């Protein structure tokens with residue numbers, strides 16, 4: 001009798017443990033889900049750290065909405081969209097009626113926590129798809145970056161509303177170079193190209209200095225038949241183009257064109273020269289550079305000192321002069337870097353990289 005009693009007792013105990021264990025499992029799973037949600041709404045940075053996180057988040061969006069797949073639709077999907085009764089069914093305009101023209105730029109920005117509330121339609125990683133129309137192309141905005149956190153916050157506060165009014169399908173990629181080495185703006189832009197197309201099939205690139213704030217939303221961040229220099233009138237230069245061959249600051253170029261010229265050169269460490277080299281690359285490959293009229297393409301540069309890790313490059317004139325012989329072997333087909341991490345933050349994707357100057361200069 002005793003034995004039976006004992007074994008019945010242990011069965012009950014085992015069941016109890018099992019229930020407690022299951023409850024614990026359920027609670028901890030819930031907790032992690034809640035913790036993630038909590039992190040999503042409350043944390044300013046470092047939110048979704050892996051691609052799986054992002055795709056899981058996107059899946060949640062997709063499953064709850066039978067037309068959720070629309071967020072990745074392209075013009076080629078127009079018929080499918082019509083057949084399935086999903087909105088939108090029109091192609092976005094190349095000059096949307098929402099544009100207002102001249103902008104009162106923001107010189108300061110709220111915290112990321114607040115900006116997340118201001119821009120609820122921006123998806124993690126700084127991605128956006130117009131809700132009412134199908135965008136003509138997919139634009140990756142690539143920002144070369146190091147140690148300019150405040151500039152970046154201000155730029156994002158200015159860019160997101162403008163790009164949304166422009167009805168673009170876009171993603172913002174900040175390519176950050178690790179400390180301790182000379183800055184290499186052009187190579188970071190090449191890396192932005194290479195990393196962003198791994199994530200999405202972008203057709204257009206806008207390369208964007210972190211400190212240039214557009215003053216007019218009719219400066220379209222899209223790509224046309226020729227590469228375009230967008231920041232031709234900057235307040236720092238009294239809104240005058242310093243010289244006709246300038247191709248620095250903010251530029252827009254089709255993916256096919258960028259690939260045709262093998263991207264930017266990787267050899268420009270420190271300040272200067274890389275933009276002039278790119279101008280020559282494009283022109284030598286038969287492209288004509290276009291610009292908006294100066295009264296339209298106006299930018300403010302956020303005031304800054306020159307950075308210790310970005311000293312004027314003494315070899316830049318020599319590199320430009322000898323550049324032509326290197327186009328075919330110095331660019332996106334010869335890009336050596338170490339990716340240290342990628343973070344899908346609320347208003348942008350951050351890619352941290354390490355560049356070895358000696359290796360790049362000898363490869």
Ligand code: UDP
Nearest residue numbers: 144145146147148183185209210211307310
């Ligand atoms: N940059 C950066 N950190 C640096 C140096 C440069 O983020 O330490 C990036 C940033 O996007 C900046 C661009 O490179 O706008 C061009 O550098 P900088 O503004 O110093 O040159 P400028 O065009 O003002 O002469």
Ligand code: MN
Nearest residue numbers: 209211301304
């Ligand atoms: Mn600057």
